Amino acid sequence: MPRTREQNRRIREKRMDQILQAALQVYREKGYHGTEMGEIARRAELGRGLVYYYFKDKEDVFVTLITQTLNGWKEVMDGIMQSEQTVADKLSTALIRMCELASENPEITHFHQTIIRDTHVLFPDRYKEIDGYYEDAIWLPLRHLFKKGASSGELRVSPPVAERFYASILFGAVQGEKKIDRASIQEWVDVALYGMIQK
Amino acid sequence: MPRTREQNRRIREKRMDQILQAALQVYREKGYHGTEMGEIARRAELGRGLVYYYFKDKEDVFVTLITQTLNGWKEVMDGIMQSEQTVADKLSTALIRMCELASENPEITHFHQTIIRDTHVLFPDRYKEIDGYYEDAIWLPLRHLFKKGASSGELRVSPPVAERFYASILFGAVQGEKKIDRASIQEWVDVALYGMIQK
Amino acid sequence: MPRTREQNRRIREKRMDQILQAALQVYREKGYHGTEMGEIARRAELGRGLVYYYFKDKEDVFVTLITQTLNGWKEVMDGIMQSEQTVADKLSTALIRMCELASENPEITHFHQTIIRDTHVLFPDRYKEIDGYYEDAIWLPLRHLFKKGASSGELRVSPPVAERFYASILFGAVQGEKKIDRASIQEWVDVALYGMIQK
């Protein structure tokens, strides 16, 4: 008797997750090129071929890893954007939430921080698409705030500088091996915003 | 008739520079793994074997590239450290000078920014040594300032946060394709320091 | 309640035919190595494993395809051989009938024409057996005619040349994409039997 559709769906979901988690682990240790598909399979305790059963190729594994987490982040950002707060508070909340997320998921954060720099080299055909995901999830909403804050006078810097600055702070929250600990997040964000926000 | 010692020295120097510049160019376009030794040779307009005559291996090419520029930066930093300024002014000057350097040499800056995150993956045997160069040239002197500034009350943040913050700002000065333009450096540094420095 | 023997037989037959037809289709488009077992299953709208339930392996699918049609052709040939005609007329009739069959079933004809050249490469263990089927169905009866025709003077060529020639004409009836149309078969056979050049 064949498995039911539902059983298969569950198996697939579980397997894809195993593979993605294994890929993330290996990536952390060895980087993109050091990550062999065989090693991913081994860590996931699956056969070599199964990785290709679920993902088209190595690129697909990593691009999926990117998009999947971006979806989660997008939800967080959207929630904040729709809340009733001043621009400054939204920026602060967003920064705190993102730093918290980064702190809670250092592996995935490190993954994004490093892979984002290399998308155009690693995935020359898809890097525009991928950059688009980052834009949608994170930068478009923030950019809107920067503009609004600048014109209302809440922010003391021009939107482009604000954007660059915000990104720097975000990326700075996890550097190499050292993620920022929960207790320091508030201090970290304060430093950032004090320079940024009009008194 | 054979070449003189001096002639040979000059040739050596020129060749090594050709190779290093070629490596830097290709790295920008293709990343470390995308940079083939053959491509380096081709861009340098030299025979493939000659690269191995001047450098032990691929690792050696890139590590040399790292150390060579770090030496230049170290001199700049040392100059600032030995000057007669307040901690805040030294920090400001250093930040400005480093941002200027980054703005003037976007290629080499991008190279450092990206390679620094991967040293432990790319050069597992030498990454401690390499990190040491960065420490010596940049972080040791700065760390000294952070400590001094914290104890004197000039800085409103703890030294570890200060260090992380400073690094973030430095890295933020050149992001991907967009380097900061000279005119904006002052604004950039202001934003950073305004949050950082006790009023 | 379980199926009856007869129901099962019918299902079996239908399934095997689905698979064989699917295999033929894919073969036409992609050739032997381009034909994946999964693709066969997909085209037949069956589960992947079922193909292996009905056929031992890929080889078995294709060898079955060969033998099945050869059986049909053998009957045609046998009918002609047992008729009351001169050697020349039998040769002519056979050529016409075979060309008609080829014209009516271009897919299967193309399949035979191409696979026949590769049997020793594709099925090294069974190629003698397979060649035997071709011999039995087609060449043994024809060879008998060539010999008879040569000794009676009806044919102006030696049996080996006649055989080679006959084969060439048969193969020529379907070339690549262009099968011969029904209306041209007579002309085609005429040329073969009476030559290309007007006397």
Next chain:
Amino acid sequence: MPRTREQNRRIREKRMDQILQAALQVYREKGYHGTEMGEIARRAELGRGLVYYYFKDKEDVFVTLITQTLNGWKEVMDGIMQSEQTVADKLSTALIRMCELASENPEITHFHQTIIRDTHVLFPDRYKEIDGYYEDAIWLPLRHLFKKGASSGELRVSPPVAERFYASILFGAVQGEKKIDRASIQEWVDVALYGMIQK
């Protein structure tokens, strides 16, 4: 001291020839997919990677093999076309010369006969280009003759049928393992041109 340009050129030429000959040999025994690049290298007594130094990929090896011999054949055909003969004599001469060539180079002939059927499957991107080479070298000149012969009454068949027929005869000259021997070529061509059946 580096090798001179001329030395290198000679080495390259020799190597490419070694590889092409090895590929031809293996192809004969194993067919396209059975021909592993490693086996080609082994037969040519060269390192695995050198094959890729001289040829872009497996496809390139075999396409080069096709075009190289087609160039030779084209010259032969052109010579005949430019001669002073009747259409029938040109057709006869061409057929004889091509059959002789086929008989002298059974390996390469078998290669062409089999690969030509599979170009669209093996080289989906280049098969039009490849077919074009065949057209230029062989079929365009012949087609011209068929037309001329048909309108002058020298040929008793329509040009399309003549073309199909001629191709069949040409292909028939080498069938599987059995190439036609020199002595039989004349008989073979006679049958083709004057028919199988004695009048």
Next chain:
DNA sequence: GATGAATGAGTGTTCATTCAT
């Protein structure tokens, strides 16, 4: 100093086949 031909270990990927359900 200089060249580029030569090598082969290493890796991504495919696909026939098996098997738990």
Next chain:
DNA sequence: CATGAATGAACACTCATTCAT
């Protein structure tokens, strides 16, 4: 009878490195 998840052997191709000249 039926399904599709799972496996792994096999193979094309890349590229750092060596070496004869």
